[in-house]
Amino acid sequence: MARILLAEDEEILRMLVADTLEEEGYSLEEAADGEEALKKMLEHEYDLILLDYMMPGYTGLELIEKIRKHPEKKNAKIMMLSAKSQAADQERVLSAGADYFMAKPFSPIQLLEKIKEITGQDE
Amino acid sequence: MDKYKSILLEKARTLISEWTKNDRPVTHREVYKFLHSLSGTAPTIGLTELGASAACLIKNVQEDSDETWLKDELFLFLSDLLTILYEEDANMAASGTGTAAGGGISKQLVVLIDDDTALLMYIKDELEKQNYAVIAFAEPERAAASLFDLEPDCIIIDVHMHSRNGLDVLTDLKRQMKKRFIPVIMISVDSSKATRMKSYELGADDFIPKPFDLDEFFVRVKRQTEKKRDIDELVMIDELTRVFNRKYLRDSFERIRAQIIREKQHLSAAVIDLDHFKKINDKYGHLAGDKVLVRFADLLKRSIRPSDVPFRFGGEEFLLLLPKTEAEEAKKVLERILAEFSEVAFSEGGESFSCTFSAGIAQFEDYMDYHVLMDLADSTLYEAKKKGRGRVLINDSSSPARKKVLHVGIIDDDPIIRTILQDLFRKSRLSKRLEFDIRLFQDGMSFLESDWYGDGKDDEFFIILDGVLPEMDGIEVLKKIRQLEDQKRYTVIMLTSRKSEEDIAKALHYGADDYLTKPFKLAELESRLQHLIKRVKHIEVPLKSTDI
Numbered sequence: 001m002a003r004i005l006l007a008e009d010e011e012i013l014r015m016l017v018a019d020t021l022e023e024e025g026y027s028l029e030e031a032a033d034g035e036e037a038l039k040k041m042l043e044h045e046y047d048l049i050l051l052d053y054m055m056p057g058y059t060g061l062e063l064i065e066k067i068r069k070h071p072e073k074k075n076a077k078i079m080m081l082s083a084k085s086q087a088a089d090q091e092r093v094l095s096a097g098a099d100y101f102m103a104k105p106f107s108p109i110q111l112l113e114k115i116k117e118i119t120g121q122d123e
Numbered sequence: 124m125d126k127y128k129s130i131l132l133e134k135a136r137t138l139i140s141e142w143t144k145n146d147r148p149v150t151h152r153e154v155y156k157f158l159h160s161l162s163g164t165a166p167t168i169g170l171t172e173l174g175a176s177a178a179c180l181i182k183n184v185q186e187d188s189d190e191t192w193l194k195d196e197l198f199l200f201l202s203d204l205l206t207i208l209y210e211e212d213a214n215m216a217a218s219g220t221g222t223a224a225g226g227g228i229s230k231q232l233v234v235l236i237d238d239d240t241a242l243l244m245y246i247k248d249e250l251e252k253q254n255y256a257v258i259a260f261a262e263p264e265r266a267a268a269s270l271f272d273l274e275p276d277c278i279i280i281d282v283h284m285h286s287r288n289g290l291d292v293l294t295d296l297k298r299q300m301k302k303r304f305i306p307v308i309m310i311s312v313d314s315s316k317a318t319r320m321k322s323y324e325l326g327a328d329d330f331i332p333k334p335f336d337l338d339e340f341f342v343r344v345k346r347q348t349e350k351k352r353d354i355d356e357l358v359m360i361d362e363l364t365r366v367f368n369r370k371y372l373r374d375s376f377e378r379i380r381a382q383i384i385r386e387k388q389h390l391s392a393a394v395i396d397l398d399h400f401k402k403i404n405d406k407y408g409h410l411a412g413d414k415v416l417v418r419f420a421d422l423l424k425r426s427i428r429p430s431d432v433p434f435r436f437g438g439e440e441f442l443l444l445l446p447k448t449e450a451e452e453a454k455k456v457l458e459r460i461l462a463e464f465s466e467v468a469f470s471e472g473g474e475s476f477s478c479t480f481s482a483g484i485a486q487f488e489d490y491m492d493y494h495v496l497m498d499l500a501d502s503t504l505y506e507a508k509k510k511g512r513g514r515v516l517i518n519d520s521s522s523p524a525r526k527k528v529l530h531v532g533i534i535d536d537d538p539i540i541r542t543i544l545q546d547l548f549r550k551s552r553l554s555k556r557l558e559f560d561i562r563l564f565q566d567g568m569s570f571l572e573s574d575w576y577g578d579g580k581d582d583e584f585f586i587i588l589d590g591v592l593p594e595m596d597g598i599e600v601l602k603k604i605r606q607l608e609d610q611k612r613y614t615v616i617m618l619t620s621r622k623s624e625e626d627i628a629k630a631l632h633y634g635a636d637d638y639l640t641k642p643f644k645l646a647e648l649e650s651r652l653q654h655l656i657k658r659v660k661h662i663e664v665p666l667k668s669t670d671i
Contacts, residue, residue, distance in 0.1 A: 012130055013167065016167065083162065104163040105166035105174060106167060
């Protein structure tokens with residue numbers, strides 16, 4: 001089953017997403033700030049990375065930049081979770097290197113559906 | 124979702140608590156972070172209102188600024204959010220016990236009189252879960268004084284009380300309530316035939332032996348309150364004075380209004396309030412008071428034309444609609460009635476007394492609707508009272524409407540609660556006629572040391588008192604309040620902790636007029652206040668406008 005990394009500083013959202021995804025059988029790892037997220041991303045392989053736009057340490061955009069510099073990570077799939085939901089913001093996020101965008105607040109079901117879609121594609 | 128909600132609420136509470144207790148000022152940056160977090164997370168876990176409030180507030184906060192807020196201003200700024208946080212807390216607590224949601228001013232009111240405080244609390248709690256409003260008295264004497272003003276939908280009395288026998292209370296009640304229908308249920312450990320017979324003979328509507336089965340109890344209470352509701356709806360005439368009651372007022376007004384507009388006629392409305400009526404009741408008893416009301420109503424009916432319509436608004440207030448009449452003429456009519464009425468000598472217990480009334484008249488203009496006309500007549504009435512009573516005034520648009528002031532004291536060491544309660548009163552729809560003078564106190568000493576509560580002989584006070592206070596505890600403060608002169612002017616609602624039955628019993632015993640367990644729903648508090656405010660002089664609590 002797919003391996004997912006969640007980088008999000010809000011404890012409650014981490015818990016919520018973890019519960020939702022683990023119930024569906026996904027294997028989830030968590031990071032609470034930018035540095036931890038970067039470390040995990042470099043050390044492990046993930047099928048999908050969920051990144052919060054704003055975190056202590058590195059911001060989501062900064063993280064994407066750093067990750068894309070590594071050739072073997074160039075193709076990691078990244079979904080940005082962001083409170084900024086305007087079309088312009090979405091575009092900016094996608095052109096900075098994220099593959100997907102999910103606006104906050106999102107419902108756990110919404111997120112789950114989207115993830116199934118993304119990870120299902122490979123199987 | 125509940126577990127996430129608890130955590131979020133806990134975190135929010137902790138943070139706000141820190142901001143409260145810490146002397147260190149709070150920066151915009153911190154507030155931004157808090158609101159941002161809330162607006163992102165709360166809606167995701169189902170706390171949509173909270174999220175929306177945060178999202179709205181955040182627009183006024185600067186993300187990158189180290190500028191600080193003054194604590195009071197901060198809480199004021201956050202007051203909506205704090206209120207919602209508090210409500211959510213109350214919802215969470217309530218969902219554990221299955222309490223019915225929502226307050227609402229149209230709940231039926233049950234009055235309980237029993238000196239067994241444990242049982243009192245239990246029944247009150249259970250009845251409230253059934254969505255009744257309940258006011259409980261551990262002292263029968265206190266109850267007797269308030270019953271009329273509260274106008275309950277049902278009264279439950281214990282037969283065997285230490286200071287007074289419940290059957291005596293029943294006898295008094297029936298004597299005073301001659302013409303009013305309020306169902307009374309007796310409860311009693313002694314269910315001997317003699318006691319049952321006595322109860323029914325004295326006029327009780329039902330008799331329930333203790334210990335009783337709760338389900339059966341509810342059904343029997345419901346039967347009585349429904350009967351009352353049905354009767355109330357059928358009756359358009361006030362039982363005592365035989366003039367129309369306020370239920371008929373709205374329909375009647377609309378009909379008359381349509382007619383006078385069509386026929387291009389004038390219309391005047393006179394609001395009449397008997398002077399010092401509560402003093403008459405207190406001094407000579409409610410029976411004497413009723414005689415005065417009946418006499419006034421008779422005189423009124425005799426002195427008006429067939430097209431004039433009199434209503435009793437409740438208590439000692441009447442309304443007279445005079446179609447085809449201009450204000451000047453209406454004034455003459457009322458002045459004649461006033462002259463005659465003040466000559467009447469009432470006698471009670473060997474003493475003789477008389478009574479006058481004050482009246483405010485407003486003339487209808489095309490642009491007015493029901494509320495505008497009534498408000499105008501009302502404020503004119505207040506002018507008449509202020510000018511010395513015993514007179515009839517016509518609305519003079521140059522004088523501002525002055526309302527009666529109700530002093531509200533909020534004594535709680537938690538600044539959040541103080542803010543929320545202050546907000547409740549400020550935004551309140553509790554009464555059109557009252558202005559609230561709100562004072563906040565963070566402990567018992569600062570309240571008792573202030574001279575705010577001793578002012579003025581006519582002033583009325585509502586005190587919301589936290590049971591748990593630093594240094595001097597809530598019960599001590601309550602005791603001190605109850606030692607003050609002119610007790611009836613002080614209405615005290617205690618905020619108690621859910622877990623402490625002993626504290627609740629003490630609160631009732633030492634004379635709290637009501638108690639609420641924390642965390643409470645604001646709608647619930649509002650509902651209680653609505654009922655208790657009825658006891659304040661010259662105040663009529665407006666029903667929802669669709670009811671009138």
